[in-house]
Amino acid sequence: AQSVTQLDSQVPVFEEAPVELRCNYSSSVSVYLFWYVQYPNQGLQLLLKYLSGSTLVESINGFEAEFNKSQTSFHLRKPSVHISDTAEYFCAVSVVGGADGLTFGKGTHLIIQP
Amino acid sequence: EPEVTQTPSHQVTQMGQEVILRCVPISNHLYFYWYRQILGQKVEFLVSFYNNEISEKSEIFDDQFSVERPDGSNFTLKIRSTKLEDSAMYFCASSEYANQPQHFGDGTRLSIL
Numbered sequence: 001a002q003s004v005t006q007l008d009s010q011v012p013v014f015e016e017a018p019v020e021l022r023c024n025y026s027s028s029v030s031v032y033l034f035w036y037v038q039y040p041n042q043g044l045q046l047l048l049k050y051l052s053g054s055t056l057v058e059s060i061n062g063f064e065a066e067f068n069k070s071q072t073s074f075h076l077r078k079p080s081v082h083i084s085d086t087a088e089y090f091c092a093v094s095v096v097g098g099a100d101g102l103t104f105g106k107g108t109h110l111i112i113q114p
Numbered sequence: 115e116p117e118v119t120q121t122p123s124h125q126v127t128q129m130g131q132e133v134i135l136r137c138v139p140i141s142n143h144l145y146f147y148w149y150r151q152i153l154g155q156k157v158e159f160l161v162s163f164y165n166n167e168i169s170e171k172s173e174i175f176d177d178q179f180s181v182e183r184p185d186g187s188n189f190t191l192k193i194r195s196t197k198l199e200d201s202a203m204y205f206c207a208s209s210e211y212a213n214q215p216q217h218f219g220d221g222t223r224l225s226i227l
Contacts, residue, residue, distance in 0.1 A: 041220075090156075097213070
């Protein structure tokens with residue numbers, strides 16, 4: 001079975017400051033990795049994904065995440081946050097070659113302070 | 115951009131009643147999923163569905179639950195004999211193929227009284 005740990009339930013950051021949201025996973029088989037974002041009263045939106053290839057993946061709105069197999073991590077980073085980044089961020093994994101669903105972490109609430 | 119739509123956005127039901135949550139996945143997607151999120155907890159996988167049958171299901175998805183694709187567009191989750199602890203946000207998702215990124219709907223908030 002897989003598990004995902006997001007140690008920080010809340011991360012307060014000042015606007016234009018950098019941020020890192022931590023994600024570690026545990027799995028006995030190969031996994032794909034995802035970050036989803038949930039804005040207030042909305043569903044989950046895919047932010048970025050790692051399926052294969054380059055371990056550094058980027059989103060169109062300035063977020064990036066790096067897959068580190070040795071540390072079983074997939075931390076999310078942004079060099080300069082904006083008020084509009086305030087949301088809940090979920091890290092998730094799925095088993096390579098499997099047809100099952102995503103295993104999510106508990107989520108990190110990113111709070112941007114002006 | 116095509117999206118997954120869920121209805122209703124909020125469903126209030128008396129304990130013991132049956133409820134059907136509806137979803138319209140993205141039209142060219144082949145895999146469908148249901149998840150739930152109890153308030154304050156993580157999003158949990160319930161079931162995946164492909165080629166008109168269940169592919170995988172979690173321990174949560176017991177005999178109380180069932181899924182169906184009644185026509186070419188809808189994907190439903192039925193909960194029989196609802197309990198207070200079924201109160202949660204239920205998300206539908208779809209993907210073009212297995213292991214491809216899943217696209218989520220905005221969810222149905224189910225409140226059991």
